[in-house]
Amino acid sequence: MTVKEDISRWVDERRQDYLRDVGRLVAVRSVAGEAKEGMPFGEGPAAALKEALALASGLGFRTKDYDGYVMTADLLEGEAALDILAHLDVVGEGDGWETDPYTAVEKDGCLYGRGTDDDKGPAVAALYAMACARDVAGDRLKKNTRLILGTDEESGSRDIRHYYSLEKSAPYTFSPDADFPVINTEKGGLAGTFRREWEPSGALPRVSDFDGGYRINVLPADAAARVLGFSPEELAALCGPLAEKLGVSLSVAEIPGGAKLSVRGLAAHASTPELGNNGITALIALLNALPLAESPSAEALRALGGLFPHGDGAGRALGIAMADELSGPLTLAFSLFRMTETGCAGSFDSRVPICAGEENCRAVAAERLEAAGFRFEGVMRPPHHTPADSPLVRACLRSYETFTGRKGECLSMGGGTYVHDIPGGIAFGAAMPGFESNLHGANERMRIDDMLTAIKIFAMVIVELCAE
Numbered sequence: 381m382t383v384k385e386d387i388s389r390w391v392d393e394r395r396q397d398y399l400r401d402v403g404r405l406v407a408v409r410s411v412a413g414e415a416k417e418g419m420p421f422g423e424g425p426a427a428a429l430k431e432a433l434a435l436a437s438g439l440g441f442r443t444k445d446y447d448g449y450v451m452t453a454d455l456l457e458g459e460a461a462l463d464i465l466a467h468l469d470v471v472g473e474g475d476g477w478e479t480d481p482y483t484a485v486e487k488d489g490c491l492y493g494r495g496t497d498d499d500k501g502p503a504v505a506a507l508y509a510m511a512c513a514r515d516v517a518g519d520r521l522k523k524n525t526r527l528i529l530g531t532d533e534e535s536g537s538r539d540i541r542h543y544y545s546l547e548k549s550a551p552y553t554f555s556p557d558a559d560f561p562v563i564n565t566e567k568g569g570l571a572g573t574f575r576r577e578w579e580p581s582g583a584l585p586r587v588s589d590f591d592g593g594y595r596i597n598v599l600p601a602d603a604a605a606r607v608l609g610f611s612p613e614e615l616a617a618l619c620g621p622l623a624e625k626l627g628v629s630l631s632v633a634e635i636p637g638g639a640k641l642s643v644r645g646l647a648a649h650a651s652t653p654e655l656g657n658n659g660i661t662a663l664i665a666l667l668n669a670l671p672l673a674e675s676p677s678a679e680a681l682r683a684l685g686g687l688f689p690h691g692d693g694a695g696r697a698l699g700i701a702m703a704d705e706l707s708g709p710l711t712l713a714f715s716l717f718r719m720t721e722t723g724c725a726g727s728f729d730s731r732v733p734i735c736a737g738e739e740n741c742r743a744v745a746a747e748r749l750e751a752a753g754f755r756f757e758g759v760m761r762p763p764h765h766t767p768a769d770s771p772l773v774r775a776c777l778r779s780y781e782t783f784t785g786r787k788g789e790c791l792s793m794g795g796g797t798y799v800h801d802i803p804g805g806i807a808f809g810a811a812m813p814g815f816e817s818n819l820h821g822a823n824e825r826m827r828i829d830d831m832l833t834a835i836k837i838f839a840m841v842i843v844e845l846c847a848e
Protein backbone atom coordinates (compact mmCIF):
# COMPACT_ATOMS: atom_id res chain seq x y z
CA MET A 381 0.00 0.00 0.00
CA THR A 382 1.25 3.50 -0.79
CA VAL A 383 0.94 6.41 1.60
CA LYS A 384 -1.76 7.79 -0.67
CA GLU A 385 -3.79 4.58 -0.41
CA ASP A 386 -3.27 4.36 3.35
CA ILE A 387 -4.46 7.93 3.79
CA SER A 388 -7.49 7.38 1.55
CA ARG A 389 -8.58 4.23 3.37
CA TRP A 390 -8.11 5.81 6.81
CA VAL A 391 -10.24 8.83 5.87
CA ASP A 392 -12.97 6.91 4.04
CA GLU A 393 -13.48 4.67 7.08
CA ARG A 394 -14.10 7.73 9.27
CA ARG A 395 -16.72 9.54 7.20
CA GLN A 396 -19.45 9.24 9.85
CA ASP A 397 -17.11 10.13 12.73
CA TYR A 398 -16.03 13.25 10.90
CA LEU A 399 -19.59 14.36 10.14
CA ARG A 400 -20.65 13.73 13.74
CA ASP A 401 -17.76 15.84 15.06
CA VAL A 402 -18.48 18.72 12.68
CA GLY A 403 -22.09 18.48 13.89
CA ARG A 404 -20.94 18.82 17.51
CA LEU A 405 -19.35 22.18 16.69
CA VAL A 406 -22.17 23.38 14.40
CA ALA A 407 -24.56 22.86 17.34
CA VAL A 408 -22.76 25.62 19.26
CA ARG A 409 -23.94 29.10 18.23
CA SER A 410 -20.48 30.65 18.42
CA VAL A 411 -21.41 34.18 17.39
CA ALA A 412 -19.38 36.99 19.00
CA GLY A 413 -20.96 38.28 22.20
CA GLU A 414 -20.26 40.32 25.27
CA ALA A 415 -16.90 39.61 26.93
CA LYS A 416 -17.03 37.86 30.29
CA GLU A 417 -14.46 36.49 32.70
CA GLY A 418 -12.36 33.95 30.75
CA MET A 419 -14.57 34.47 27.68
CA PRO A 420 -13.00 37.35 25.74
CA PHE A 421 -15.47 37.02 22.86
CA GLY A 422 -18.58 35.98 24.80
CA GLU A 423 -20.30 32.74 25.71
CA GLY A 424 -20.82 31.26 22.23
CA PRO A 425 -17.18 31.32 21.09
CA ALA A 426 -16.12 30.09 24.57
CA ALA A 427 -18.50 27.13 24.34
CA ALA A 428 -17.15 26.22 20.89
CA LEU A 429 -13.59 26.39 22.23
CA LYS A 430 -14.53 24.01 25.05
CA GLU A 431 -16.18 21.59 22.63
CA ALA A 432 -13.18 21.66 20.28
CA LEU A 433 -10.80 21.02 23.20
CA ALA A 434 -12.82 17.93 24.10
CA LEU A 435 -12.86 16.79 20.51
CA ALA A 436 -9.09 17.17 20.09
CA SER A 437 -8.34 15.38 23.37
CA GLY A 438 -10.73 12.63 22.31
CA LEU A 439 -8.61 12.09 19.21
CA GLY A 440 -5.55 11.75 21.42
CA PHE A 441 -3.91 15.17 21.02
CA ARG A 442 -2.25 17.27 23.68
CA THR A 443 -4.21 20.51 23.85
CA LYS A 444 -3.79 23.94 25.37
CA ASP A 445 -6.25 26.74 26.04
CA TYR A 446 -4.73 30.20 25.56
CA ASP A 447 -6.86 32.25 27.97
CA GLY A 448 -10.05 31.55 26.04
CA TYR A 449 -8.70 33.23 22.88
CA VAL A 450 -7.47 30.20 20.97
CA MET A 451 -6.76 26.54 21.57
CA THR A 452 -3.99 24.42 20.15
CA ALA A 453 -3.65 20.71 19.45
CA ASP A 454 -0.15 19.27 18.89
CA LEU A 455 0.71 16.26 16.78
CA LEU A 456 4.05 15.68 18.54
CA GLU A 457 6.10 17.44 21.18
CA GLY A 458 8.41 20.30 20.39
CA GLU A 459 8.46 23.25 18.07
CA ALA A 460 6.06 23.02 15.16
CA ALA A 461 7.36 22.79 11.59
CA LEU A 462 3.81 23.48 10.40
CA ASP A 463 1.02 25.57 11.92
CA ILE A 464 -2.55 25.20 10.70
CA LEU A 465 -4.89 28.09 11.51
CA ALA A 466 -8.67 27.76 11.50
CA HIS A 467 -11.52 29.33 13.44
CA LEU A 468 -14.49 28.29 15.53
CA ASP A 469 -16.50 31.52 15.62
CA VAL A 470 -19.27 32.11 13.07
CA VAL A 471 -21.29 35.05 11.80
CA GLY A 472 -24.98 35.26 12.81
CA GLU A 473 -27.43 33.00 10.98
CA GLY A 474 -29.60 35.66 9.29
CA ASP A 475 -32.83 34.76 7.47
CA GLY A 476 -33.78 32.33 4.74
CA TRP A 477 -32.66 28.96 6.13
CA GLU A 478 -34.43 25.83 4.94
CA THR A 479 -33.06 23.80 7.87
CA ASP A 480 -32.09 24.69 11.43
CA PRO A 481 -28.77 26.57 11.10
CA TYR A 482 -27.41 24.97 14.30
CA THR A 483 -28.20 21.38 13.42
CA ALA A 484 -25.87 19.76 10.88
CA VAL A 485 -28.13 18.16 8.27
CA GLU A 486 -26.98 15.81 5.50
CA LYS A 487 -28.79 16.44 2.21
CA ASP A 488 -27.87 15.90 -1.46
CA GLY A 489 -24.28 14.98 -0.70
CA CYS A 490 -23.79 18.11 1.38
CA LEU A 491 -23.73 18.93 5.08
CA TYR A 492 -25.81 22.03 5.89
CA GLY A 493 -25.43 24.29 8.91
CA ARG A 494 -23.78 27.53 10.03
CA GLY A 495 -20.02 27.03 10.04
CA THR A 496 -19.95 23.83 7.96
CA ASP A 497 -17.78 25.66 5.42
CA ASP A 498 -16.59 28.69 7.40
CA ASP A 499 -14.78 27.36 9.26
CA LYS A 500 -15.82 24.46 11.51
CA GLY A 501 -15.84 21.79 8.78
CA PRO A 502 -12.29 22.71 7.69
CA ALA A 503 -11.13 23.00 11.34
CA VAL A 504 -12.28 19.44 12.08
CA ALA A 505 -10.85 18.32 8.73
CA ALA A 506 -7.43 19.61 9.83
CA LEU A 507 -7.75 17.78 13.14
CA TYR A 508 -8.65 14.54 11.36
CA ALA A 509 -5.74 15.07 8.96
CA MET A 510 -3.37 15.23 11.93
CA ALA A 511 -4.82 12.00 13.35
CA CYS A 512 -4.56 10.37 9.93
CA ALA A 513 -0.91 11.45 9.49
CA ARG A 514 -0.08 10.10 12.96
CA ASP A 515 -1.76 6.74 12.33
CA VAL A 516 -0.46 6.31 8.77
CA ALA A 517 3.10 7.64 9.08
CA GLY A 518 3.69 6.65 12.72
CA ASP A 519 7.36 6.81 13.73
CA ARG A 520 8.37 8.43 10.47
CA LEU A 521 6.92 11.72 11.75
CA LYS A 522 9.74 13.65 13.39
CA LYS A 523 8.45 17.21 13.47
CA ASN A 524 5.42 18.69 15.12
CA THR A 525 2.29 20.09 13.45
CA ARG A 526 0.20 22.43 15.56
CA LEU A 527 -3.45 23.17 14.90
CA ILE A 528 -4.45 26.59 16.21
CA LEU A 529 -8.18 27.21 16.49
CA GLY A 530 -9.27 30.79 17.07
CA THR A 531 -12.56 32.30 18.19
CA ASP A 532 -12.49 35.85 16.80
CA GLU A 533 -11.74 35.58 13.08
CA GLU A 534 -15.03 37.17 12.04
CA SER A 535 -14.71 40.17 14.35
CA GLY A 536 -11.14 41.37 14.05
CA SER A 537 -8.78 38.43 14.74
CA ARG A 538 -7.81 39.59 18.25
CA ASP A 539 -7.52 35.84 19.06
CA ILE A 540 -4.58 35.25 16.76
CA ARG A 541 -2.84 38.46 17.80
CA HIS A 542 -3.03 37.25 21.39
CA TYR A 543 -1.57 33.87 20.42
CA TYR A 544 1.34 35.37 18.46
CA SER A 545 2.09 37.76 21.32
CA LEU A 546 2.96 34.58 23.29
CA GLU A 547 4.27 32.18 20.62
CA LYS A 548 6.29 32.54 17.45
CA SER A 549 4.99 31.40 14.09
CA ALA A 550 6.14 28.12 12.55
CA PRO A 551 8.30 28.17 9.39
CA TYR A 552 5.20 27.08 7.44
CA THR A 553 1.59 28.07 8.06
CA PHE A 554 -1.58 27.37 6.15
CA SER A 555 -5.15 28.35 6.88
CA PRO A 556 -8.04 26.27 5.49
CA ASP A 557 -10.41 29.25 5.55
CA ALA A 558 -10.82 29.92 1.82
CA ASP A 559 -10.70 27.82 -1.37
CA PHE A 560 -8.40 25.31 -3.01
CA PRO A 561 -5.94 25.29 -4.67
CA VAL A 562 -3.52 27.75 -2.98
CA ILE A 563 -4.00 31.44 -2.24
CA ASN A 564 -0.51 32.84 -1.78
CA THR A 565 -1.31 36.48 -2.47
CA GLU A 566 -3.73 38.62 -0.48
CA LYS A 567 -4.24 42.15 -1.66
CA GLY A 568 -3.45 45.13 0.51
CA GLY A 569 -6.09 47.67 1.39
CA LEU A 570 -6.97 51.33 1.35
CA ALA A 571 -9.75 52.27 3.77
CA GLY A 572 -10.84 55.81 2.95
CA THR A 573 -13.14 58.20 4.79
CA PHE A 574 -14.23 61.59 3.51
CA ARG A 575 -16.45 64.37 4.82
CA ARG A 576 -17.73 67.83 4.12
CA GLU A 577 -19.88 70.29 6.10
CA TRP A 578 -22.18 73.12 4.97
CA GLU A 579 -24.74 75.69 6.07
CA PRO A 580 -28.36 74.44 5.96
CA SER A 581 -30.21 75.41 2.78
CA GLY A 582 -33.91 76.13 2.22
CA ALA A 583 -33.72 75.55 -1.54
CA LEU A 584 -36.38 73.30 -3.10
CA PRO A 585 -36.43 70.67 -4.38
CA ARG A 586 -33.49 69.28 -2.39
CA VAL A 587 -32.21 66.10 -0.76
CA SER A 588 -32.44 66.52 3.01
CA ASP A 589 -30.75 63.33 4.13
CA PHE A 590 -29.21 60.10 2.92
CA ASP A 591 -28.40 56.84 4.70
CA GLY A 592 -26.71 53.84 3.13
CA GLY A 593 -24.53 50.90 4.19
CA TYR A 594 -23.77 49.43 7.61
CA ARG A 595 -20.23 48.06 7.55
CA ILE A 596 -17.18 49.26 5.63
CA ASN A 597 -16.32 45.79 4.30
CA VAL A 598 -19.79 45.09 2.89
CA LEU A 599 -20.91 46.53 -0.43
CA PRO A 600 -24.44 47.56 0.56
CA ALA A 601 -27.71 46.56 -1.07
CA ASP A 602 -29.77 49.24 0.65
CA ALA A 603 -29.80 53.02 0.68
CA ALA A 604 -32.51 55.59 1.37
CA ALA A 605 -32.84 59.34 0.96
CA ARG A 606 -35.45 61.98 1.71
CA VAL A 607 -36.24 64.41 -1.06
CA LEU A 608 -38.23 67.59 -0.33
CA GLY A 609 -40.23 69.46 -2.94
CA PHE A 610 -41.48 66.51 -5.03
CA SER A 611 -44.59 64.41 -4.58
CA PRO A 612 -44.14 60.65 -4.28
CA GLU A 613 -45.85 60.26 -7.67
CA GLU A 614 -43.48 62.71 -9.35
CA LEU A 615 -40.45 60.95 -7.84
CA ALA A 616 -41.66 57.50 -8.83
CA ALA A 617 -42.18 58.68 -12.41
CA LEU A 618 -38.82 60.51 -12.57
CA CYS A 619 -36.75 57.70 -11.02
CA GLY A 620 -38.51 54.53 -12.16
CA PRO A 621 -36.90 54.06 -15.58
CA LEU A 622 -33.33 54.73 -14.39
CA ALA A 623 -33.78 52.43 -11.36
CA GLU A 624 -34.83 49.69 -13.71
CA LYS A 625 -31.84 50.34 -15.93
CA LEU A 626 -29.49 50.13 -12.93
CA GLY A 627 -31.08 46.88 -11.80
CA VAL A 628 -32.22 48.10 -8.38
CA SER A 629 -35.69 47.95 -6.90
CA LEU A 630 -37.18 51.28 -5.89
CA SER A 631 -39.82 52.19 -3.34
CA VAL A 632 -41.22 55.63 -2.69
CA ALA A 633 -43.07 56.67 0.49
CA GLU A 634 -44.72 59.94 1.34
CA ILE A 635 -43.17 62.15 4.07
CA PRO A 636 -44.07 65.72 5.13
CA GLY A 637 -43.08 68.02 2.26
CA GLY A 638 -41.75 65.30 -0.01
CA ALA A 639 -40.96 61.60 -0.26
CA LYS A 640 -38.49 59.00 0.89
CA LEU A 641 -36.74 57.02 -1.81
CA SER A 642 -35.41 53.57 -0.92
CA VAL A 643 -33.42 51.41 -3.28
CA ARG A 644 -32.33 47.83 -2.94
CA GLY A 645 -29.52 46.38 -5.04
CA LEU A 646 -27.48 43.34 -4.10
CA ALA A 647 -25.01 43.05 -1.23
CA ALA A 648 -21.55 41.56 -1.72
CA HIS A 649 -18.26 41.37 0.13
CA ALA A 650 -16.34 44.61 -0.40
CA SER A 651 -13.49 42.65 -1.99
CA THR A 652 -15.76 41.41 -4.80
CA PRO A 653 -17.83 44.45 -5.87
CA GLU A 654 -18.47 42.86 -9.26
CA LEU A 655 -20.75 40.33 -7.52
CA GLY A 656 -23.03 43.01 -6.05
CA ASN A 657 -25.12 46.00 -7.07
CA ASN A 658 -24.34 48.97 -4.85
CA GLY A 659 -27.44 50.66 -3.37
CA ILE A 660 -25.51 53.81 -2.38
CA THR A 661 -24.09 54.57 -5.82
CA ALA A 662 -27.39 53.64 -7.50
CA LEU A 663 -29.35 56.04 -5.29
CA ILE A 664 -26.82 58.83 -5.87
CA ALA A 665 -27.24 58.29 -9.62
CA LEU A 666 -31.04 58.53 -9.25
CA LEU A 667 -30.80 61.72 -7.20
CA ASN A 668 -28.33 63.30 -9.63
CA ALA A 669 -30.81 62.72 -12.47
CA LEU A 670 -33.52 64.75 -10.68
CA PRO A 671 -34.13 68.44 -11.48
CA LEU A 672 -32.98 69.58 -8.01
CA ALA A 673 -32.42 73.21 -7.02
CA GLU A 674 -28.85 74.34 -6.50
CA SER A 675 -27.90 73.52 -2.89
CA PRO A 676 -24.85 72.22 -0.99
CA SER A 677 -26.33 68.71 -0.87
CA ALA A 678 -26.94 68.67 -4.63
CA GLU A 679 -23.39 69.83 -5.21
CA ALA A 680 -21.92 67.15 -2.91
CA LEU A 681 -23.98 64.41 -4.55
CA ARG A 682 -22.84 65.53 -8.00
CA ALA A 683 -19.22 65.43 -6.89
CA LEU A 684 -19.62 61.94 -5.42
CA GLY A 685 -21.45 60.71 -8.51
CA GLY A 686 -18.39 61.79 -10.47
CA LEU A 687 -15.85 60.15 -8.15
CA PHE A 688 -17.77 56.93 -7.45
CA PRO A 689 -20.05 56.34 -10.46
CA HIS A 690 -22.44 53.39 -10.22
CA GLY A 691 -20.80 50.23 -11.57
CA ASP A 692 -17.21 51.42 -11.11
CA GLY A 693 -15.78 48.72 -8.85
CA ALA A 694 -12.23 49.38 -10.04
CA GLY A 695 -11.57 52.91 -8.76
CA ARG A 696 -11.33 54.28 -12.31
CA ALA A 697 -13.06 57.61 -11.63
CA LEU A 698 -11.06 58.09 -8.44
CA GLY A 699 -7.89 57.67 -10.50
CA ILE A 700 -6.56 54.60 -8.70
CA ALA A 701 -7.48 51.76 -11.06
CA MET A 702 -4.44 49.48 -11.46
CA ALA A 703 -3.49 45.83 -11.60
CA ASP A 704 -0.48 43.56 -11.52
CA GLU A 705 0.23 40.02 -12.59
CA LEU A 706 0.46 38.48 -9.10
CA SER A 707 -2.48 40.10 -7.39
CA GLY A 708 -4.92 41.14 -10.14
CA PRO A 709 -6.90 44.38 -10.26
CA LEU A 710 -7.66 46.94 -7.57
CA THR A 711 -11.27 46.80 -6.38
CA LEU A 712 -13.28 49.53 -4.72
CA ALA A 713 -16.58 49.49 -2.85
CA PHE A 714 -18.22 52.76 -1.75
CA SER A 715 -19.75 51.15 1.32
CA LEU A 716 -20.94 53.76 3.83
CA PHE A 717 -22.65 57.12 3.30
CA ARG A 718 -24.64 59.47 5.56
CA MET A 719 -25.90 62.94 4.76
CA THR A 720 -27.84 65.47 6.84
CA GLU A 721 -28.90 69.10 6.24
CA THR A 722 -25.44 70.25 7.40
CA GLY A 723 -22.95 67.84 5.87
CA CYS A 724 -22.04 64.36 4.75
CA ALA A 725 -19.52 61.60 5.47
CA GLY A 726 -18.70 58.43 3.60
CA SER A 727 -16.23 55.55 3.46
CA PHE A 728 -14.91 53.19 0.86
CA ASP A 729 -13.06 49.89 1.07
CA SER A 730 -10.49 49.32 -1.63
CA ARG A 731 -8.44 46.12 -2.02
CA VAL A 732 -5.20 47.02 -3.69
CA PRO A 733 -2.65 45.00 -5.65
CA ILE A 734 1.00 44.69 -4.61
CA CYS A 735 1.94 47.49 -7.04
CA ALA A 736 -0.22 50.00 -5.11
CA GLY A 737 1.55 52.34 -2.73
CA GLU A 738 1.26 55.63 -0.97
CA GLU A 739 2.09 57.67 -4.05
CA ASN A 740 0.05 56.02 -6.78
CA CYS A 741 -2.91 55.10 -4.57
CA ARG A 742 -3.57 56.86 -1.27
CA ALA A 743 -2.19 60.23 -2.38
CA VAL A 744 -4.18 60.14 -5.64
CA ALA A 745 -7.45 59.37 -3.86
CA ALA A 746 -6.68 62.16 -1.36
CA GLU A 747 -5.97 64.66 -4.12
CA ARG A 748 -9.15 63.88 -6.08
CA LEU A 749 -11.40 64.03 -3.04
CA GLU A 750 -9.79 67.18 -1.67
CA ALA A 751 -10.05 68.87 -5.07
CA ALA A 752 -13.77 68.06 -4.97
CA GLY A 753 -14.12 69.77 -1.59
CA PHE A 754 -13.93 66.83 0.84
CA ARG A 755 -11.59 66.25 3.76
CA PHE A 756 -9.99 62.83 3.38
CA GLU A 757 -8.36 60.29 5.64
CA GLY A 758 -7.00 57.05 4.26
CA VAL A 759 -5.20 54.12 5.85
CA MET A 760 -3.27 51.63 3.78
CA ARG A 761 -2.74 48.00 4.74
CA PRO A 762 0.19 46.16 3.14
CA PRO A 763 -0.45 43.13 0.93
CA HIS A 764 0.64 39.58 1.73
CA HIS A 765 2.61 37.34 -0.58
CA THR A 766 4.38 33.99 -0.20
CA PRO A 767 6.48 32.94 -3.21
CA ALA A 768 5.06 30.13 -5.32
CA ASP A 769 8.32 28.18 -5.05
CA SER A 770 8.23 27.89 -1.24
CA PRO A 771 8.41 24.24 -0.04
CA LEU A 772 5.01 24.66 1.63
CA VAL A 773 3.30 25.87 -1.53
CA ARG A 774 4.91 23.10 -3.56
CA ALA A 775 3.85 20.40 -1.06
CA CYS A 776 0.30 21.77 -0.95
CA LEU A 777 -0.11 21.91 -4.73
CA ARG A 778 1.36 18.43 -5.13
CA SER A 779 -1.01 16.92 -2.58
CA TYR A 780 -4.00 18.76 -4.07
CA GLU A 781 -3.16 17.40 -7.52
CA THR A 782 -2.62 13.89 -6.14
CA PHE A 783 -6.05 13.64 -4.52
CA THR A 784 -8.18 15.68 -6.94
CA GLY A 785 -6.57 14.96 -10.28
CA ARG A 786 -6.96 18.66 -11.02
CA LYS A 787 -4.19 21.09 -11.92
CA GLY A 788 -2.99 23.10 -8.93
CA GLU A 789 -2.26 26.83 -9.15
CA CYS A 790 -1.52 29.85 -7.00
CA LEU A 791 -4.25 32.47 -6.73
CA SER A 792 -4.70 35.96 -5.33
CA MET A 793 -7.63 37.26 -3.35
CA GLY A 794 -8.94 40.54 -1.99
CA GLY A 795 -10.14 39.30 1.37
CA GLY A 796 -7.61 38.96 4.17
CA THR A 797 -7.27 35.71 6.11
CA TYR A 798 -5.57 34.78 9.35
CA VAL A 799 -2.23 34.44 7.52
CA HIS A 800 -2.21 38.02 6.18
CA ASP A 801 0.50 39.09 8.61
CA ILE A 802 2.32 35.76 8.92
CA PRO A 803 5.51 35.44 6.84
CA GLY A 804 5.39 32.36 4.62
CA GLY A 805 1.68 31.75 5.27
CA ILE A 806 -0.92 30.75 2.69
CA ALA A 807 -4.64 30.08 2.56
CA PHE A 808 -5.26 26.49 1.46
CA GLY A 809 -8.78 25.05 1.07
CA ALA A 810 -11.06 23.87 2.10
CA ALA A 811 -13.77 24.53 -0.53
CA MET A 812 -13.14 23.13 -4.01
CA PRO A 813 -12.96 25.67 -6.86
CA GLY A 814 -16.38 26.70 -8.13
CA PHE A 815 -18.37 25.24 -5.22
CA GLU A 816 -20.96 27.68 -3.82
CA SER A 817 -20.91 27.17 -0.05
CA ASN A 818 -23.21 30.13 0.80
CA LEU A 819 -20.77 31.17 3.49
CA HIS A 820 -22.06 33.99 5.71
CA GLY A 821 -25.48 33.49 4.03
CA ALA A 822 -28.49 31.22 4.52
CA ASN A 823 -28.10 27.46 3.90
CA GLU A 824 -24.34 27.39 4.37
CA ARG A 825 -22.98 23.99 3.36
CA MET A 826 -19.99 21.89 2.47
CA ARG A 827 -19.85 19.02 0.00
CA ILE A 828 -19.09 15.92 2.03
CA ASP A 829 -16.91 14.15 -0.54
CA ASP A 830 -14.89 17.34 -1.02
CA MET A 831 -14.26 17.63 2.71
CA LEU A 832 -13.08 14.03 2.90
CA THR A 833 -10.73 14.84 0.04
CA ALA A 834 -9.56 17.92 1.96
CA ILE A 835 -8.67 15.74 4.95
CA LYS A 836 -6.58 13.52 2.67
CA ILE A 837 -4.87 16.50 1.07
CA PHE A 838 -3.98 18.00 4.46
CA ALA A 839 -2.77 14.66 5.81
CA MET A 840 -0.36 14.21 2.90
CA VAL A 841 1.02 17.75 3.39
CA ILE A 842 1.59 17.04 7.10
CA VAL A 843 3.39 13.77 6.28
CA GLU A 844 5.56 15.48 3.67
CA LEU A 845 6.57 18.40 5.86
CA CYS A 846 6.93 16.56 9.17
CA ALA A 847 8.41 13.17 8.24
CA GLU A 848 12.14 12.66 8.02
Ligand SMILES: [Zn+2]
Nearest residue numbers: 498499533557
Ligand atom coordinates in the same frame (compact mmCIF):
# COMPACT_ATOMS: atom_id res chain seq x y z
ZN1 LIG B 1 -13.65 32.07 7.89
